[in-house]
Amino acid sequence: MNDGGPAIEVRDLHKRYGDYEAVRGIDITVQRGEVFGLLGPNGAGKTTTVEILEGYRKRTSGEVSVLGYDPAGRAIELRRRIGVVLQSGGIYSHITPREALKHWASFYPHPREVEEVLALAGLQEKADERSRKLSGGQLRRLDFALALVGDPELILLDEPTTGFDPEARRAAWETIRSLRALGKTILLTTHYLEEAQALADRVAIVKDGRVLAIGPPRELGVGAAHYRVAYRDPDGELVERETDDPTALLHELTAEALADGRRLEELSVGRPTLEDVYLELTADA
Amino acid sequence: MPDAPIGMVEGPSSPAFGRLRHPVVLSWRQYRLERKMFWRNPSAAFFNFVLPLLILVGAGAALSGNQHQLNRLVPMIAGMSVMSTTFTALAYNIVFLRERGVLKRIRGTPLPTISYFGGVAANAVTNTALQIAIIVLSGRLLFGIGWPQHWGALIVFVLVGVVCFAALGVAFAHVIPNFESTAAYVNAVFLPVVAISFYVFDSSSAPGFVRTIAEALPLKPLIAGLSGAMVAGKGLGSHLDGLAVIAIWGAFGLYFAVRGFSWETSRT
Numbered sequence: 001m002n003d004g005g006p007a008i009e010v011r012d013l014h015k016r017y018g019d020y021e022a023v024r025g026i027d028i029t030v031q032r033g034e035v036f037g038l039l040g041p042n043g044a045g046k047t048t049t050v051e052i053l054e055g056y057r058k059r060t061s062g063e064v065s066v067l068g069y070d071p072a073g074r075a076i077e078l079r080r081r082i083g084v085v086l087q088s089g090g091i092y093s094h095i096t097p098r099e100a101l102k103h104w105a106s107f108y109p110h111p112r113e114v115e116e117v118l119a120l121a122g123l124q125e126k127a128d129e130r131s132r133k134l135s136g137g138q139l140r141r142l143d144f145a146l147a148l149v150g151d152p153e154l155i156l157l158d159e160p161t162t163g164f165d166p167e168a169r170r171a172a173w174e175t176i177r178s179l180r181a182l183g184k185t186i187l188l189t190t191h192y193l194e195e196a197q198a199l200a201d202r203v204a205i206v207k208d209g210r211v212l213a214i215g216p217p218r219e220l221g222v223g224a225a226h227y228r229v230a231y232r233d234p235d236g237e238l239v240e241r242e243t244d245d246p247t248a249l250l251h252e253l254t255a256e257a258l259a260d261g262r263r264l265e266e267l268s269v270g271r272p273t274l275e276d277v278y279l280e281l282t283a284d285a
Numbered sequence: 286m287p288d289a290p291i292g293m294v295e296g297p298s299s300p301a302f303g304r305l306r307h308p309v310v311l312s313w314r315q316y317r318l319e320r321k322m323f324w325r326n327p328s329a330a331f332f333n334f335v336l337p338l339l340i341l342v343g344a345g346a347a348l349s350g351n352q353h354q355l356n357r358l359v360p361m362i363a364g365m366s367v368m369s370t371t372f373t374a375l376a377y378n379i380v381f382l383r384e385r386g387v388l389k390r391i392r393g394t395p396l397p398t399i400s401y402f403g404g405v406a407a408n409a410v411t412n413t414a415l416q417i418a419i420i421v422l423s424g425r426l427l428f429g430i431g432w433p434q435h436w437g438a439l440i441v442f443v444l445v446g447v448v449c450f451a452a453l454g455v456a457f458a459h460v461i462p463n464f465e466s467t468a469a470y471v472n473a474v475f476l477p478v479v480a481i482s483f484y485v486f487d488s489s490s491a492p493g494f495v496r497t498i499a500e501a502l503p504l505k506p507l508i509a510g511l512s513g514a515m516v517a518g519k520g521l522g523s524h525l526d527g528l529a530v531i532a533i534w535g536a537f538g539l540y541f542a543v544r545g546f547s548w549e550t551s552r553t
Binding site for chain 2 (some may be wrong): 056084091093
């Protein structure tokens with residue numbers, strides 16, 4: 001923590017698998033204490049980038065520094081200071097979350113209390129159940145717990161909430177926010193626009209192995225992308241209007257309709273999607 | 286630092302159990318976990334453990350009264366047990382853990398590779414030692430074979446056999462593409478090797494080329510060495526060529542176990 005530099009620095013990162021170039025020159029800097037989001041569709045190169053940072057893959061070219069280490073060297077010191085939540089990682093079927101956490105804790109110099117981590121991940125009730133009996137959501141909580149038990153200063157989360165129901169997603173967001181409140185640095189990948197908006201201090205939008213834009217979510221067009229309000233007008237025509245402020249527009253439309261004594265047939269409000277953001281970003285380019 | 290939300294992460298904590306992180310201590314912890322998991326997995330315990338003993342008891346009962354045949358049967362089962370507790374068990378385990386993503390997760394932690402494999406190997410050695418002990422006891426109590434004449438030779442052959450077949454099992458795991466096909470791959474090696482080795486060991490009339498093949502594989506020399514130690518009262522000296530064959534296979538296995546090892550599934 002005392003070396004003061006950024007937690008993660010990536011310069012002109014390239015990764016090639018045979019003929020396919022998954023990462024084509026990514027530059028990002030993640031400051032300490034920051035929650036940084038890599039936002040992009042499947043196949044954008046997010047996982048490849050994160051797995052290079054985690055030491056799982058060797059880069060083809062470029063410079064990478066994680067807490068001052070080159071992750072390709074797989075230094076044990078570095079692995080003691082980072083926590084990893086893989087996109088999909090299995091766990092032994094015949095041990096319980098409590099046993100797994102105790103075992104994992106023994107790898108680290110200053111682990112957290114197992115009980116505390118179980119509570120944090122919301123696993124107290126399942127703490128003594130064999131892991132093969134856990135549901136998908138519970139196994140994902142165990143992924144979080146195993147990544148946190150070593151009390152890492154940098155946490156790398158690869159699509160941490162993919163497949164979660166909304167409630168589980170909110171719970172995971174709360175956990176991530178509480179980690180941030182402790183001064184942890186967090187890098188997360190996601191293809192959910194609202195997840196990047198809800199959690200990240202800064203976001204890099206990646207597509208086809210390149211960074212399209214980087215900055216706080218609101219400044220990136222992530223916030224500027226428009227809501228779509230659609231309805232049928234009195235003539236039966238489908239009308240679609242874009243707005244930054246759906247509340248005001250809905251108020252206006254519904255007030256008008258109620259005053260006229262009619263219904264807004266097929267009224268719908270569409271949230272801005274990642275596709276809208278891409279369109280906006282690529283339209284500017 | 287801002288207050289953490291209630292029920293969320295609080296300040297750092299460091300319980301006492303995290304202090305000892307020497308690779309040997311971590312190996313021991315991994316070993317204890319492997320033992321716990323072994324006994325909790327009934328099907329693994331059955332196939333690695335009970336099945337060879339059932340074969341021993343079944344065949345032993347069928348050959349009851351024929352001391353010459355029993356003298357051959359017991360070392361054959363002992364050799365097969367070494368192979369099943371190491372080669373078969375490790376190939377299964379490694380493929381399962383690799384395809385399930387457990388190995389990849391472990392790879393991301395500070396657990397030293399040597400500690401992980403130390404624990405896994407010690408687990409296999411324990412299973413082999415337990416089986417050999419039970420077979421020796423059965424030989425003594427049920428099948429009229431005395432205590433092993435050469436304990437030293439028995440221990441050396443079991444140890445070299447374990448290292449050889451464990452390494453071959455780990456190396457072989459690399460060839461197996463997915464968990465569903467593990468049984469087919471493992472049995473395609475295990476059954477023919479056991480069959481040819483049993484046949485050549487048991488029959489003096491085996492055709493020359495079959496004998497040559499069996500002698501070049503590691504199981505037949507292992508059975509011969511175990512037989513010498515357990516039954517015939519022959520020490521290491523009379524089985525040095527067999528020991529060399531096992532050692533060469535072991536070196537070959539170790540090389541490919543280390544070189545080809547893959548921590549994650551090849552699906553990307």
